[in-house]
Amino acid sequence: MVISQNRYSLFEGLNAKRKPGDDESSVVKHKAGRKRRGWSMGRYPFLTWARKYLDSVGNGYAPTTVAEMGRRYRRMDQDLRALFDSRKLSTTNPEKITADDILAYVTDLKRKGMRESGILHNLGPLNGLLAYAGNPAVTVFKQKYRSFMPKKRTMRYPPLEENALKMILAKAEQVKESDWKRLKAYALVLLALSTGLRNKEIRACKVTDLDLSKREIVAEHVKGEATYGQARTIAIRPEAIGTMNKYLKVRSVKVAEKCPNNLALFPALRDSEDGYYSSNGIRMMKSLVETEIGIKFDLRACRRTYGQMAVDEGLDLDSVSVLMGHNTTKTTETYYCRKRPETAIREAQNIWMQGKSLPGAKTPIIDFKNEVTGYA
Numbered sequence: 001m002v003i004s005q006n007r008y009s010l011f012e013g014l015n016a017k018r019k020p021g022d023d024e025s026s027v028v029k030h031k032a033g034r035k036r037r038g039w040s041m042g043r044y045p046f047l048t049w050a051r052k053y054l055d056s057v058g059n060g061y062a063p064t065t066v067a068e069m070g071r072r073y074r075r076m077d078q079d080l081r082a083l084f085d086s087r088k089l090s091t092t093n094p095e096k097i098t099a100d101d102i103l104a105y106v107t108d109l110k111r112k113g114m115r116e117s118g119i120l121h122n123l124g125p126l127n128g129l130l131a132y133a134g135n136p137a138v139t140v141f142k143q144k145y146r147s148f149m150p151k152k153r154t155m156r157y158p159p160l161e162e163n164a165l166k167m168i169l170a171k172a173e174q175v176k177e178s179d180w181k182r183l184k185a186y187a188l189v190l191l192a193l194s195t196g197l198r199n200k201e202i203r204a205c206k207v208t209d210l211d212l213s214k215r216e217i218v219a220e221h222v223k224g225e226a227t228y229g230q231a232r233t234i235a236i237r238p239e240a241i242g243t244m245n246k247y248l249k250v251r252s253v254k255v256a257e258k259c260p261n262n263l264a265l266f267p268a269l270r271d272s273e274d275g276y277y278s279s280n281g282i283r284m285m286k287s288l289v290e291t292e293i294g295i296k297f298d299l300r301a302c303r304r305t306y307g308q309m310a311v312d313e314g315l316d317l318d319s320v321s322v323l324m325g326h327n328t329t330k331t332t333e334t335y336y337c338r339k340r341p342e343t344a345i346r347e348a349q350n351i352w353m354q355g356k357s358l359p360g361a362k363t364p365i366i367d368f369k370n371e372v373t374g375y376a
Contacts, residue, residue, distance in 0.1 A: 045093040046077045053132045062226045064200060064279075072125055083108055094133040102126075102141035103148060116150035123150070154334050159305035160193075160297055167293040168193070172243045177250050185288040187240075187247035188266055191217075192299050194240035196306030196324050198223060199299045203277045205265040207251070212236070212244055222325055232325050237306070307337035 042048060050073035058066050083089040088104045091097060102123075109119050127138035142149050172186040192202060195217055204221035211217070215236045222229040236244075254269065255262050262275035266282070269275060277285070282299070290296050303324070310320045317339075321332040 044077065044081075045091075045095075046080055047073065049094040049133050050074075050077070050129060053129050056132065057128075060227060062224070065226075069125055072122065073129070076122065076126060079108065080105060094130050095135055097130060097135060097137050099137050099140040099144050102137055103145050106141075106148060106150070117152070119150040120152060156335055156338065157301070157304060159308040159337070160301050161295075164293060164295045164297065165193070165305070167295070168289065169239060171289070171292055175243075175246075177246060180250060180254060182288065183243075183247055183250055184266060185285045187243055188282065188285050189289045189302065190240040190243050191236075192302035193305055194237035195219075195234045196303045197234070197299075198303065199279050199282055202299070203264075203266065203279065203282050206263040207248070207265045208263065210244070210248075210265060212241060212248070215241065219325065228327070229325070232322070234323050237309070304336050307332060308340075311337045311339055312343060 050070070054066055054070060054073075061069070077092070080089060080092045083101075083104055084092050088108070089097075089101050091101070105126075106119060106123070109122065114122075123138060130137050168186070168189060172190055175183045175186055177183065188202065191197065197205070197217070197219060201219045201222055205217065205219070209218040209220060215238070216233050217236055218231065218233050220231045222231060225231075251267070255267055258269045259267070259275055262269065264275045264277070266277060266285075267275040268277050268281060286297075286299065307320050307324055310323070311317065317329045317332060320337065321329045324332060324336065326332045326336075
């Protein structure tokens with residue numbers, strides 16, 4: 001039998017009506033039924049739009065940033081679909097999400113105990129995605145529901161306590177060269193404390209970036225390296241030099257044995273081609289130190305500690321800001337370190353006790369005849 005090439009034959013199925021012996025298909029062409037709609041985004045419209053958005057902005061961000069945005073969008077998709085299934089959301093399509101849907105999403109995040117800073121971190125990427133889809137819902141939400149909008153609170157978290165620093169230094173000195181795993185963990189934490197390097201900067205460092213003779217390290221792959229970030233050279237605090245020398249000695253042997261082409265300062269030693277740790281691998285190494293000293297901390301605490309110790313020792317804030325890779329001292333002072341009140345009091349008393357103050361000197365603001373608004 002000759003198979004017909006009629007254009008309807010590919011769609012034959014239960015709706016086809018044929019008579020015995022017919023060679024041509026007889027699909028009912030204009031059968032009444034559901035009207036065909038436009039192009040569908042599929043079951044997961046949010047993720048479809050997210051992929052398109054990341055493809056469009058990918059070149060403007062570092063690969064790690066794009067990967068983190070992808071993870072954030074996947075978490076959002078799960079939360080939004082759960083709200084949609086419980087009828088608290090009208091849609092998960094970024095083109096059609098409304099300000100009321102954003103309110104439901106924010107309310108759900110608050111119910112789950114997410115901090116306001118975390119909610120703001122979610123609203124930023126969500127706004128970017130929706131704006132890409134031509135939807136101003138986040139902007140409308142900010143105007144319509146001002147009282148529900150999370151407040152941006154600037155908080156400077158504390159550095160590590162002095163007893164934690166002492167324990168880390170003491171444990172590091174006790175580590176033997178034969179204990180490679182512990183030596184690597186303590187070298188990593190001490191490097192973070194003595195340079196203020198970020199997680200990404202530490203794991204991307206090459207062994208050639210470190211110069212212990214000059215007590216310097218180069219951070220080449222910095223935050224925002226594809227846009228605003230710039231490579232920088234950092235001064236290393238003296239406390240880390242001994243442990244780092246011991247670590248480099250053992251590292252050269254380990255690398256030569258397993259993967260001689262590995263240039264990572266902290267090599268994963270998987271093979272000669274890929275020897276850099278992931279962010280999670282760095283955190284797992286740090287957890288070994290946490291377990292031994294009995295104190296939980298993160299590398300950002302080490303970064304704050306580096307800045308705070310430098311300020312406490314008299315280094316001016318501008319220099320500390322440069323070492324930490326900040327564009328302005330405002331970021332350094334707001335989030336990382338500032339002169340402690342007791343330090344300011346001690347410095348003031350030292351100046352006054354040395355007779356450096358001017359007896360009878362007048363304060364211009366106080367002696368000004370006219371009222372100064374806002375002065376108290």
